[in-house]
Amino acid sequence: MRYIDNLNLAFNAIGAHHVRTLLILIGISIGVSSVILLTALGDSARRYVISEFAALGTNLIVILPGRSETTGGPPPLMGETPRDLTVDDAMSLLRSYNISRVAPITVGSTPVNYQGRERVVDVIGTTADMKEIRHLEMAQGDFLPRTDPREASPVCVVGEKIRKELFGPEKSLGEWLRTGNRRCRVIGIIKSTGVSIGVDLDDIVIIPVASAQILFDSPGLFRVLVEAKRSSLIGAASEDARQIIKDRHEGEDDITIITQDSIIATFDKILSTLTYGLAGIGTISLAVAGILIMNVMLVSVAQRRNEIGLLKAIGAPKHEILKLFISEALLFSVSGALLGLLLGLGATEIIKRLYPTFPVAVPAWGIIAACGIAIITGVLFGVLPAKRAAELDPILALEKH
Amino acid sequence: MILLNGISRDFLLGDTTVHALSDINLEIGQGDYLSIMGPSGSGKSTLLNIIALLDRPSKGSYLLNQKNVIGLHDEELAKIRRENIGFVFQFFHLIHRLTAAENVGIPLILSGMPPQERRERVEAVMESFGLAERTHHKPDQLSGGERQRVAICRAMIMHPTVILADEPTGNLDQVTGRQVIDLLEDLNKEGVTLIVVTHDVDIGKRARRRLRLVDGRIVEDIRN
Numbered sequence: 001m002r003y004i005d006n007l008n009l010a011f012n013a014i015g016a017h018h019v020r021t022l023l024i025l026i027g028i029s030i031g032v033s034s035v036i037l038l039t040a041l042g043d044s045a046r047r048y049v050i051s052e053f054a055a056l057g058t059n060l061i062v063i064l065p066g067r068s069e070t071t072g073g074p075p076p077l078m079g080e081t082p083r084d085l086t087v088d089d090a091m092s093l094l095r096s097y098n099i100s101r102v103a104p105i106t107v108g109s110t111p112v113n114y115q116g117r118e119r120v121v122d123v124i125g126t127t128a129d130m131k132e133i134r135h136l137e138m139a140q141g142d143f144l145p146r147t148d149p150r151e152a153s154p155v156c157v158v159g160e161k162i163r164k165e166l167f168g169p170e171k172s173l174g175e176w177l178r179t180g181n182r183r184c185r186v187i188g189i190i191k192s193t194g195v196s197i198g199v200d201l202d203d204i205v206i207i208p209v210a211s212a213q214i215l216f217d218s219p220g221l222f223r224v225l226v227e228a229k230r231s232s233l234i235g236a237a238s239e240d241a242r243q244i245i246k247d248r249h250e251g252e253d254d255i256t257i258i259t260q261d262s263i264i265a266t267f268d269k270i271l272s273t274l275t276y277g278l279a280g281i282g283t284i285s286l287a288v289a290g291i292l293i294m295n296v297m298l299v300s301v302a303q304r305r306n307e308i309g310l311l312k313a314i315g316a317p318k319h320e321i322l323k324l325f326i327s328e329a330l331l332f333s334v335s336g337a338l339l340g341l342l343l344g345l346g347a348t349e350i351i352k353r354l355y356p357t358f359p360v361a362v363p364a365w366g367i368i369a370a371c372g373i374a375i376i377t378g379v380l381f382g383v384l385p386a387k388r389a390a391e392l393d394p395i396l397a398l399e400k401h
Numbered sequence: 402m403i404l405l406n407g408i409s410r411d412f413l414l415g416d417t418t419v420h421a422l423s424d425i426n427l428e429i430g431q432g433d434y435l436s437i438m439g440p441s442g443s444g445k446s447t448l449l450n451i452i453a454l455l456d457r458p459s460k461g462s463y464l465l466n467q468k469n470v471i472g473l474h475d476e477e478l479a480k481i482r483r484e485n486i487g488f489v490f491q492f493f494h495l496i497h498r499l500t501a502a503e504n505v506g507i508p509l510i511l512s513g514m515p516p517q518e519r520r521e522r523v524e525a526v527m528e529s530f531g532l533a534e535r536t537h538h539k540p541d542q543l544s545g546g547e548r549q550r551v552a553i554c555r556a557m558i559m560h561p562t563v564i565l566a567d568e569p570t571g572n573l574d575q576v577t578g579r580q581v582i583d584l585l586e587d588l589n590k591e592g593v594t595l596i597v598v599t600h601d602v603d604i605g606k607r608a609r610r611r612l613r614l615v616d617g618r619i620v621e622d623i624r625n
Contacts, residue, residue: 005510016498310494313455314555315483316511317476394455398494 001320010327013300024296025336027289028378032340032370033347035282039366040348042275044359049271051359053264057133059228060260061238063093063245065220067254083249084220087149087209092248093226096240101227103130104149104209108216110180112205114166121162123179123205125212133227136201141173141188144208152210156184160192161202179205180215234259279366283373290377293332297325297385301392308389309397318390325386326379333378337371344370402562402594403429403452408461410447410617421447422617425461429596431562434589436608437598444617445598446567452596453486453565454478466562483511487556487593489585491568493548495540495555501547502527502536505554512559526554530584546577553584563594570604582607 014021065085090104106125111118130136131143143157156177163172163186175186184207192202213219228237238257245255301308308321316324344362351360408425411418421444429435437445450456451463454470463470470481495504502523509519527536530550540548549569556564566585570578582597582604589595599605613621 001511002513002515005516009510012498306492306494307496310490310496311507311511312479313453313482313488314508314511315479315559317479319476320479320511395450398490 001316001323006320006323006327007331009324010331013304013324014328014331017300020296021332024289024292024332025339027292028286028333028336028374029340029343031282031286031289032337032374033344034285035279035370035373036341036344036362036366037347038278038282039275039369040344040360040362041351042271042278043363043366044361046268046271046275047361048359049267050264053260053267055135056260057135057225057227058260059231059234059237060133061226061228061234061241062258062260063224063226063241064256064258065223065254067256083252083254085224085245085255086219086221087213089245089248090221090224091149092244093224093241095244096237098229098233098237098240099226100229101129101133103127103133103225104221105130105223105225106209106212106216106218106220107222108212110215112162112166113178114175117166119165121203121205122199123207123212123215125207125209125215127209129227130206130225133225137191137193139189139191141186143188144206145187147208149208150210151208152214153208154182154184154211155187155208157188157190157206158186159190159200159202159204161200162205163189177205179207182211182215184211231261234261279369282370286370286373286377289336289374290333290381293329293378294381294385296332297329297382298388300328301325301385301389304389305392305397308392309394312392312394313398321390321392322386325389326382329378329382329386330375332382333375336378337374340374341367341371402431402466403427404462404464405452406462406464408448408451408458408463410444410451410456411459420617422451422458425617425619427612427619429594431594432589432592433594433596434586434609435594435596435612436605436610437596437612437614438600438602438605439612439614443614445614447617448614449565449567449596449598453488454482483508484559485562487553487559487561487564489549489552489556489564489566489569491571493540493552493572495548495551497540500537500539501532501543501551504540504551505558508555508559522558523554526558527551530554544577545573546580549573549577549581550584553581553588557588557593561593563596564588566595566597568599569597570599570601578604 063085065083087104090102093099093102103126107122109120109122111120126144127149128144128146136143139160144155145153147153156179158172166177167175172186172189176183177186190201207215226237226241228234238259242253242255242257246253311321348360348362405425405427408422409420410422411420425448437448439445447456451458458471465481465485470478505527506519506523509522524536527533530553532547532550532554535543535547535551540551543551564585569581569585573581585595585597586607597604597608605611609625611621611623612619
């Protein structure tokens with residue numbers, strides 16, 4: 001038999017039962033579209049999180065005070081308190097050739113007051129390099145001036161939301177705010193970028209690190225942001241940082257270093273796994289669709305005993321019958337896969353319209369996996385009914401009408 | 402052309418063996434017109450199925466056109482059926498979702514003939530059987546006689562050497578049945594071997610050679 005004739009006959013056979021064919025197609029297409037949709041969501045979440053972390057800065061290294069590691073053995077006899085990280089520790093890091101910028105960071109919250117309007121906000125104490133390291137952009141004015149980090153100058157930079165709430169339509173640059181018990185002059189407004197990894201840059205006040213230390217009465221830093229000169233130097237820069245702090249802390253290795261790379265790699269791994277998991281869940285519905293195909297094909301074989309018997313009697317060998325029924329299963333699964341592809345892409349398009357900030361896109365592997373699995377399950381589940389048809393005894397099949 | 406020698410066919414029904422055919426010796430020449438009659442359960446259908454290569458005898462040898470066909474593979478048997486044997490059934494066995502012309506063309510499709518050649522051949526055959534107007538009708542739009550004529554077209558499309566008709570008039574009224582038999586006899590006059598299994602004595606009598614089967618044995622073999 002020619003392939004085209006085989007296909008024609010198969011097409012003819014599944015076209016004869018509209019409702020049944022439609023139900024199968026719906027079953028398969030739901031499976032395919034759910035695989036596509038779930039991989040799209042998972043993969044988009046992965047890309048979203050990675051882009052968020054990438055937006056934190058480039059070649060970023062974060063240094064935290066205290067050593068966080070899990071070691072075996074008994075607890076130390078003497079209590080071990082990590083040494084504070086100080087501004088001097090932070091600035092000494094600039095001695096390394098591999099490090100281009102350093103921003104010490106202190107955080108806390110305090111009430112901020114302007115002409116009787118008051119609210120509690122998160123305050124970050126840092127230095128001028130913070131702007132470059134975190135890629136901050138200014139809506140108005142300037143960032144913190146490049147001065148000695150130990151100098152507590154009475155200036156501040158505020159987020160867009162704070163500006164709106166405290167000043168409204170009035171002029172804000174050059175006005176004096178009261179932060180806690182200190183006064184500072186507004187010298188810049190940060191351009192609104194929305195939430196970035198838990199920190200709403202619109203809702204903060206940034207002051208010089210020395211001012212913050214006085215304000216919160218603590219010499220220790222929350223952490224130090226370090227920028228390596230090049231991405232290839234991140235490893236070297238981390239080592240330098242560890243060595244420099246160790247030297248300054250009398251040989252005590254009491255800091256934790258996190259590189260942006262490792263965070264991104266970790267999230268990439270976690271979210272990729274999650275996406276594969278989601279794809280796997282979607283695949284279950286494809287397996288269900290495959291069983292649906294098998295069921296319908298078995299019914300079809302039972303109903304078409306006469307036809308199969310006739311074909312065998314007038315000279316169709318077993319393998320032609322097998323081919324014919326597998327073609328039918330294949331037609332179901334291919335057209336179901338195409339329909340599901342359209343549905344899945346349509347649904348992602350709708351999500352894209354509804355949530356424009358979330359970058360939904362279907363990964364190519366998701367499409368290939370969904371359609372491929374649909375077609376393979378269709379054929380696999382079509383084999384059993386097709387075999388049953390091929391093995392049918394023509395004498396018995398032609399006996400009764 | 403058909404040479405059966407010592408053919409037996411046993412079926413196992415529960416614990417007992419049923420001898421559907423016992424020691425059948427039969428020679429049928431090219432162009433013969435043979436009717437097989439006998440009561441129900443006499444083995445005439447089993448004999449027809451064995452001649453048609455749909456069933457395998459338990460014992461004996463079968464030469465079809467000097468070729469031993471016992472023990473051939475499914476694929477080879479299918480090819481022999483396709484190219485040498487035309488089937489006419491009591492219940493026509495047309496595929497309902499296909500048109501008359503498509504039904505007639507199925508053996509050609511199975512043989513892998515290109516569509517254009519197929520169409521010409523189907524049209525020619527259907528025209529010669531007076532079905533030119535019916536090519537695009539579905540079986541349920543045709544009368545019983547027309548359906549059987551479509552089935553005969555399908556049986557003839559491969560130019561077989563033998564036609565096996567199993568109760569070809571069993572589902573038709575007398576007049577139409579007669580027409581169908583006339584048609585089959587015309588084919589026989591052109592040289593096709595015709596084997597008709599029937600209950601109908603009138604139709605059976607028309608054959609030049611008449612077999613009677615009882616309990617799986619040939620009890621009568623009349624030629625005139």
